[in-house]
Amino acid sequence: MIKIKPGILGNLYAYKMYARPTARRLYGEFSYRKKEIPKHHENIQRMLHVLAIHGPQTTWGMAKVELANDTSKIRAREKQYRKFLVGRDDRGRHSLGVLETGLVVIDGKNMLKTPANIYRLSIYGILYCLDVLDLTNKEIDMMAERYRNVIPGIFGRWEYLKKTIGRDVYRLRLLAKGLFLDNIQTTKIAKMPVYEILTYLSTKYLDNFEHIEESDLAEQISCWYYTQLLIPRDSHKKNSVVEYHQWYKLITKGDKDLKEMYQRFLDEVTEFYESRFKIVKKLKRL
DNA sequence: CACCATGGACACCCATGGGG
DNA sequence: CCCCATGGGTGTCCATGGTG
Secondary structure, eight states: OOOOOTTOOOOHHHIIIIIHHHHHHHHOSSOTTTSOOOHHHHHHHHHHHHHHHHOSBOHHHHHHHHSTTOHHHHHHHHHHHHHHHHOEEETTEEEOOHHHHTSEEEEEEEOSSSOEEEEEEOHHHHHHHHHHSOOOHHHHHHHHHHTTTTSTTTGGGHHHHHHHHGGGGGGHHHHHTTOSSSOTTHHHHOSSOHHHHHHHHHHHTGGGSSOOOHHHHHHHHHHHHHHHTTSOTTTTOTTOSOTTHHHHHHHHTTOHHHHHHHHHHHHHHHHHHHHHHHHHHHHHHO
């Protein structure tokens, strides 16, 4: 059986091939808000939802969200949450918690009283929520605000993105569903070499299948995100004036940092293909 | 200071129901 | 039919901060 190493993230390919299927198997592939699902799936999803909407929390804080000020109930719920997080040892047997499957990570300590762990969604957790929880746009906005430090390249400029390209910001859902990643069909969709760029992106992080720093994964996701914006929404329309419409808007509306970031990335892409192309040319002349 | 409420971690117990 | 994961609950221990 495939097992995710405790708390360790991999690259986007690992997410697609490994983390996503595992999370869906363990915690469900449908939202508890849409249909009847196993109780355990629902419990875990509810907890992830609290973390998504309210951001990093102690277990006490998480329980408080739903149970106003009934201390005894909070206490019970908080214990339940901890079980879901750290797993449990019962009858000499250990069952996996969400921390161990990597959807949630410990993000510092609350020093108000005795040190207490603060939990938050990992990037995998964020993607799982986008994939399965059926979040409304409003909820995604809230999550973006809470997790702006985790994926600064996207969530850090969320309001700007929304203002500039509107509902296309929510295309992040596509990534969570594992689309447009290594899919050669992208070649057909756009005249833009989206497939080639994304292939370079996969190559760049190839060695990070089993392990990647969360900040690097955030980088990879950001590059994916701004690349897939090159695919026009109405790709079936033949005469779209500017094919890379949304992308163009972003760059010209004046987020200098974004422009520089993405152009640095395109430099890498160019460098990668030029050096390879040189070899091809050499071979031809043999 | 003693005492208590709060916040947190963890071990253990028991019932139950679905699946092998 | 039995197993075992899960739900629901209890007991213990620890640290801190406020209050009489």
